Amino acid sequence: MFTNPFAELSFISPAVMQGYVVLMILLVAGGTILDMIVKKNAKYFFENSRKAKAQAKRSLSAAEKGTLAAQTLAKEVLTSGEFANPQRRLSHLFTMYGFILFILSTAILIFGYPTSQSAGIFPLLWHLGALMLCFGGYWFWFRIRVDVSAEGNPWYRVVRADIFILSLLAMATSGLIWSIFQSIGLGGLSILFFVLFIAATTALFGTVYWSKFAHMFFKPAAAFQKRVVHAEGSRENLPEIPELTDPAVKQMYPDIPEYMGDKPPYMGLGINREAPSHY
Template identity: 50%
Template sequence: MFSSNPFTLLAEYLPPYVMQVYVLLMVIAVIAGTLSDLHHKGSGEYFALRRRRARAAAQRQLGAGEMAVLAIRTLASEVATSGEFDKWRRRLSHLLMSYGFVIYLVTTILMVFVYPSAAPTPTVVTALWNVGALMVLAGGGWFFFVLRADVARERHSPFDLVRADLFIGALLASAAAGLIWHFVQTAQGGAVASMVAFGVYIAFTTLLFGSVRWSKFAHMFYKPMAAFQKRVEEANGSSDLPRPADGSNIAS
């Protein structure tokens, strides 16, 4: 299972360009959904207004070098290590899900565009595709069934779903369906079973990338922007947030 490219096996029923067009359509769907979400929620206007206010209230101007350092710190903290999460369980869950998702996406693109049919797919690529999906299920499942606020604190059933759960639910379903489809292929479950599993995989994957306008998918782009802006405001003195309390000044 870890050594075969599921999209190469799919070429027995569909020409490679079908999946290539599908992937491009999903990229367009993500871009369109993000832009629509920006417009609907006014996030773009909010960030632009925030930058103008910060620039006007700045006590000092930051140079290009300082801005680059702040960008690197944001990437190293909020993006690479999920530093916005204080509790290690939430952070580990998020890291597993995030890195798994990236690995899953990159290897999918490689298998669909670089190794569609004729060229043999390196085992490391197909293995990483499976590992990425498993990481998504491990981190995302941990969050979905255990760490979600309404589950952990309010004792709701994890299956009491609301629109805020659309992204995580579709992501888990897509990863799980992809692994099941791959297993059915390698277990030689037959053409009908393989195409049914593939159809389920495509349905959940389309839901994942086609629902950006209504899900939390776009938050992956907003959070680094907000974190970077916060660092800039703290550095140039324009921040309107209260400073953290100094424990030494609190009466016992």
């Protein structure tokens, strides 16, 4: 089973497959740039950065910024430590690393081994990435997303933000089924699921502007900037969280105890520190 599925596509030349991969890369780049221009995400980001810099109480050295960048890489990027819910975090990690494995191994197989069935370990990584992606993605869609304490949406309610996860799951699922049917000699069904695989892949990379695909590029930069703002002592673009021991707070909220167990101090003050989000 763990053979290069692309090597069996004798009716498609390697140049066509490679051209398709390049086209998908261009669609991602174009969609991300369009998202930045139209939605003005970059402009908003740099304006907030400029305002925070003006309010900074200290300047950070290059070494300090390097440390903050490493912390961002270790927590928000590599381990998704911003997710408080451990199930959501694990689901995200399976999906993220499965996607990376799947995409990288696809590119290696198409550009490095377009006609080789064995292709070393990369066919195994391709299938492993697809399985990890499916595990994490379906866990999110059918378990976490319908959890009232997390997202609170039924699995059958689809909104525009779901384009990314649904096309991602369709790509990985149809790719696996295509590979299975191809390996057992079901030619007609394998062609059907190969067409579905291409359709889902095109939908994933062609809808970057409308989905939350571009979010994965903005998220690390925003997390790093938040760390820098905090380290510089600037006023963050977040509501101020009062101390419950402050006499003024006690006077405003006489019914709130000073100790609230494992709840954060802003619970009960009408402040929503975290807003739910999709992939």
